[in-house]
Amino acid sequence: MNRSIDMTKQQERTYRIFLYLVLAAAMIALTVTAYLTYWNKIPSTIKIRAGVEQELDFKVPVSGEIYRISEEAAAPVSSLTGEEENGAKEQAAESISDSVESIHVDFAHTVKFKANEIDTYQMDLKLFGILPYKNVDVEVIQDKMLIPSGIPIGIYVKTSGVLVVGIGEFENSDGKKVSPAKYALQKGDYILKVNGEEMENKKHFIRTVEESEGKDLVLTIKRNGEITDIMVTPDTNQNREWKMGIWVRDNAQGIGTLTYEDTDNSFGALGHGINDVDTSLLMNLEEGTLYRTEIVGITRGSNGSPGELTGYIEYDSENIIGEITENTTEGIFGICDEEVGQESSFEPIPIALKQEIVLGPAQIICSVTGEPEFYDVEIVEVNLERDNINRGIVVQVVDEKLLTLTGGIIQGMSGSPIIQNGKLVGAVTHVLVQDSTRGYGIFIEEMLGH
Numbered sequence: 495m496n497r498s499i500d501m502t503k504q505q506e507r508t509y510r511i512f513l514y515l516v517l518a519a520a521m522i523a524l525t526v527t528a529y530l531t532y533w534n535k536i537p538s539t540i541k542i543r544a545g546v547e548q549e550l551d552f553k554v555p556v557s558g559e560i561y562r563i564s565e566e567a568a569a570p571v572s573s574l575t576g577e578e579e580n581g582a583k584e585q586a587a588e589s590i591s592d593s594v595e596s597i598h599v600d601f602a603h604t605v606k607f608k609a610n611e612i613d614t615y616q617m618d619l620k621l622f623g624i625l626p627y628k629n630v631d632v633e634v635i636q637d638k639m640l641i642p643s644g645i646p647i648g649i650y651v652k653t654s655g656v657l658v659v660g661i662g663e664f665e666n667s668d669g670k671k672v673s674p675a676k677y678a679l680q681k682g683d684y685i686l687k688v689n690g691e692e693m694e695n696k697k698h699f700i701r702t703v704e705e706s707e708g709k710d711l712v713l714t715i716k717r718n719g720e721i722t723d724i725m726v727t728p729d730t731n732q733n734r735e736w737k738m739g740i741w742v743r744d745n746a747q748g749i750g751t752l753t754y755e756d757t758d759n760s761f762g763a764l765g766h767g768i769n770d771v772d773t774s775l776l777m778n779l780e781e782g783t784l785y786r787t788e789i790v791g792i793t794r795g796s797n798g799s800p801g802e803l804t805g806y807i808e809y810d811s812e813n814i815i816g817e818i819t820e821n822t823t824e825g826i827f828g829i830c831d832e833e834v835g836q837e838s839s840f841e842p843i844p845i846a847l848k849q850e851i852v853l854g855p856a857q858i859i860c861s862v863t864g865e866p867e868f869y870d871v872e873i874v875e876v877n878l879e880r881d882n883i884n885r886g887i888v889v890q891v892v893d894e895k896l897l898t899l900t901g902g903i904i905q906g907m908s909g910s911p912i913i914q915n916g917k918l919v920g921a922v923t924h925v926l927v928q929d930s931t932r933g934y935g936i937f938i939e940e941m942l943g944h
Contacts, residue, residue, distance in 0.1 A: 532554045532555070532556065532621060532627075534877065534878060534879040534880070535552050535553075535554045535556075535878065535879075536552050536554060536556060536601065536619070536627075536628070536630060536878065536879070537630070537848065537849075537878040537879045538628060538629075538630055538631065538879060539630070539631045539632075539633060540630060540631070540632050540633070540849065541632075541633045541634075541635050541847050541848075541939050541943075542607050542609060542632065542633075542634055542635070542847070543634075543635060543636075543637045543847070544609055544610065544611060544612050544634050544635065544636055544637065545608075545609075545610055545637075546608070546637065547606055547607070547608040548606065548607055548608070548847075548850075549604055549605070549606050550601065550604070550605045550606075550607065550849055551604045551605075551849075552601045552849075553601070553602070554601050554602065555601075555602050555621065555622050555623075556600075556601045556602070556619045556620065556621055556622075556627050557598065557599060557600040557601065557602065557619065557620060557623045558598075558599060558617055558618045558619035558620050558627070559596040559597070559598060559599070559617065559618050560596060560597055560599055560615050560616070560617045560632065561595055561596040561615060561616060562613060562614070562615050562616075563614045563615060563616050563631075599617060599619075601619075607632075609634040611634065612634050612635065612636060613634045614631065614632070614633055614634070615631070615632040615634070616629055616630065616631055616632065617629065617630040617632060637844070637845075638844070638845045638942065639757075639842035639843065639844055639845075640754040640755070640756055640842060640843065640845060640918050640938075641754060641755045641756070641757075641835065641838050641840055641841070641842050641843075642753070642754055642840050642843060642859055642911040642913060642918055643751070643752035643753060643754055643755055643761075643838065643840075643859070643866065643911065644751060644752070644858075644859030644860050644861055644866035644867075644910055644911055645751070645752050645834075645861055645866055646749055646750075646751060646752075646787045646788075646789055646803070646805055646861050646906070647749065647750055647751065647752050647763060647784050647785065647786075647787060647815070647816075647909075648747070648748075648749055648784065648785030648786065648787035648805060648807035648809070648813070649746075649747060649748050649749065649750055649763075649768065649782070649783075649784065649785075649818070649826070650745065650746075650747050650782060650783045650785065650809060651745060651746050651747075651768055651777060651779055651781070651782035651783075651818060651821060651826075652695075652744060652745045652779075652780050652781050652782065653684065653743070653744050653745065653746075653777055653778050653779070653780055654684065654686070654716075654778045654779065654780035655684035655685055655686040655693060655715075655716060655744075655778065655780075656684065656685045656693050656695070656696050656699045656742045656743070656744050657682075657683075657684055657742060657743045657744065657770060657773070657777070657778070658675075658679050658680065658681055658682065658683040658684070658685065658740050658741070658742055659681060659741050659742065659743050659770060659772040659773055660681060660740065660741035660772060661673065661675055661676055661679060661680070661681060661739065661740050661741075662739050662740070662741070663676070663739055664731050664732075664737060664739055665731065665732055666729045666730055666731060666732075667730045667731070667732065667734055672729045672739065673739045674726055674727055674728055674729050674737070674738050674739055675726050675738045675739055675740050676739070678713075678724045678725070678726045679713070679715070679724070679726070679738075679740060680717065681772070681773050682717070682770075682773045682775045683715045683716070683717050684715060684716040684717075684778050685699060685713050685714070685715055685742070686714045686715060686716055686721070687713070687714035688702045688703075688711050688712070688713055688714075689702075689711060689712050690712070690714075695744045695745075696742045696743065696744040699742060700742075703728050703736055703737065703738055704735055704736050704737075705736075706728050706736050707736065708727065708728055708729070708730070708736060709727075710725050710726070710727050711725065711726050711727070711728065712724070712725055713725070713726055716778065726738055741772075743770065743772075746768055746770070746771075746777060747807075747809075748768075749787050749803060749805035749807070749906050750763055750764045750826075750906065750908050750909045751763065751764070751860055751861070751906070751907055751908060751909035751910045751921075751922075752784075752830075752834075752909060753765060753825065753909045753910070753911050753921040753938075753941065754911060754918060754938075754941075755830055755834060755835050755838065757842065759829055759830050759831070759832055759834075759835060760827065760828070760829055760830070761784075761816060761827065761828060761829070761830045761834075762824075762825050762826075762827050762921075762941045762942070762944075763784075763825055763826050763827075763909045764825045764826050764908045764909040764921070764923070765824070765825050765884060765908055765909050765920070765921035765922065765923040765935065765936040765941060766823070766824070766825060766884045766908060766923045766924070766936070767821050767822055767823050767824070767825065767826070768821050768826060776821065776822075776823065777821055778821075779818065779819075779820065779821040781817075781818070782817070782818025782819070782821065782826065782828065783814055783816070783817060783818060784814065784815045784816035784817070784818060784828070784830070785807050785808070785809060785813045785814060785815065786807075786813045786815055787805040787806065787807045788805060788806045788864075789803050789804070789805055789861060789862060789863075789864060789906075790804055790805065790806045791803070791804035792804070792862060792899060792900055792904070793904070794899075794900055794901040794904070795900060795901035795902055795903065795904045795925060795930030796901055796930055797928055797929055797930060798927060798928060799927075799930075800904060800905055800925045800927055800930060801900055801901055801904035801905065801930065802904050802905035802906050803862065803904060803905065803906030803907065804906075805906065814831070815830060815831050815833075815834050816828055816829060816830040816831055816834065817829050820944065822944045823883065823884070823944075824883065824884075824936065824940050824941045824943070824944040825909070825921070825936070825941050825944065827944060839865070839866055840859075840866075843913070843916055843917060843918055844916070844917045844918070845917060845918045845919075845938050845939065845942070846914060846915070846917035846918065846919045846938065847937075847939055848876070848878055848886065848937045848939060849878065850917070851873065851876050851887070851914060851919055851937075852873070852876075852914070853872075853873055853874065853875075853876065854872065854873060854914075855870065855871075855872060855873075855914070856870075856871050856872065856873045856889065856912055856913060856914040856919065857869060857870055857871060857912075857913045857914075858871050858889065858891075858907075858910045858911065858912050858913070858922055859910055859911045859913065860896075860907050860910040860922075862896070862899050862900055862907075863899070868913070869891065869893040869895065869896040870891075870892050870893040870896075871889040871890060871891050871892060871893065871912070872889065872890045872892055873887060873888070873889055873912075873914065873919075874888050874889065874890050874932070875887065875888035876888075883936060883937075883940050884923045884924065884934060884936045885923065885924065885934040885935075885936075886920070886934075886935065886936055886937045886940070887912065887919070887920055887934065887935035887936070887937065888926075888932060888933070888934060888935070889903075889912060889922065889932065889933055889934075889935055890931055890932045891903060891931045891932075891933075897931065901930045901931070902925065902929075902930040902931035902932065902933070903922060903924075903925040903926075903930060903931070903932065903933030904925060904930070905925070907922055907925075907933075908921075908922060908923055908924070909921050909922065909923075910922040912935050918938050919935075919937070919938060920935045920936050920937045920938045920940075920941070921935055921936055921938070921941065922934070922935050923935055923936050
């Protein structure tokens with residue numbers, strides 16, 4: 495009898511442990527699901543305009559404290575006001591004095607911010623007010639007016655050094671297969687100097703190797719941002735020419751679209767960087783030039799086959815319209831000739847910060863018929879937090895004229911401005927290969943923050 499009772503108690507204990515484990519697993523699953531659901535709802539960096547009251551309406555159960563970042567930890571919030579709204583519940587905006595170190599924010603409700611000065615703040619947020627969520631930087635920026643462009647541009651960039659795009663082997667004069675640079679160089683390396691002499695271009699580099707007479711060459715290279723020296727010994731090919739067995743490149747050309755011009759004649763274009771076609775790496779820019787270009791052909795895009803614009807470019811001084819000074823992940827940037835701004839078809843318009851963008855109607859500006867024109871699109875996705883900053887926006891072309899001309903988004907339209915509610919939202923960056931009517935875009939604030 496006692497043994498039976500003991501067995502019953504043991505079973506009950508086992509059953510309770512099982513239930514606790516199931517409950518714990520359910521809680522863990524719920525927590526993970528909550529994190530995955532809400533993680534991307536609030537970006538890691540939020541920008542707001544100085545001197546303008548703005549609403550942040552994320553509608554997520556996240557709350558926490560906001561404080562100013564300075565040399566001293568948890569510096570007082572001296573120029574920020576905050577307000578929360580929730581239907582009938584309304585809390586008056588609180589003006590924070592120098593004696594207050596932080597203010598509370600609750601993104602389950604609409605939160606209003608107003609910062610009077612350009613500054614940087616940080617929010618320490620918690621999910622459901624309990625679970626650590628993320629630290630969010632709040633940057634107060636000067637409001638900006640930009641001139642949307644949409645004109646086609648010819649692009650020429652020269653690399654800083656000579657880019658290694660491939661490493662192979664060849665038969666030397668003895669009939670043996672050799673690869674002198676195989677274990678010394680890597681695809682993506684930039685050769686800056688040979689024996690201390692700067693390499694002006696790939697012709698200079700090839701000539702230097704050919705004149706080496708087989709002597710050891712000390713190459714100063716840039717790899718992953720670090721500069722180092724390596725040694726390579728050339729060998730002769732079947733024609734008794736000294737070679738290293740590498741393929742190199744020193745420039746790139748193409749066409750794209752100018753996104754915007756500023757009042758100081760600076761510009762931004764493409765919405766993505768210029769990458770080498772073989773290595774897929776961002777090209778290390780030494781100098782670059784913008785040229786006038788004329789669209790002479792259109793290859794329509796279709797699902798699975800991206801189309802492209804074909805441009806005619808004369809690479810001479812008379813057609814230069816600007817200088818490229820930066821090639822970055824967010825686009826190419828530099829200075830335009832004054833006449834480009836004078837010839838613009840558009841007036842300056844405000845920029846839209848990412849949290850102000852809404853799903854729905856918008857327009858893009860591009861020059862598929864020779865002149866910049868507005869074409870209707872729909873913003874179908876806005877990803878406030880995404881690893882790939884060039885794909886924060888998804889647009890779908892709904893304009894029948896553009897669909898007839900191009901089939902949607904095609905190569906060469908990178909940089910086309912995206913406009914919504916009279917504001918510059920961002921720029922088109924990529925086409926979705928499996929659906930040519932759709933394309934990705936970058937937020938304009940990402941381009942301005944490059």
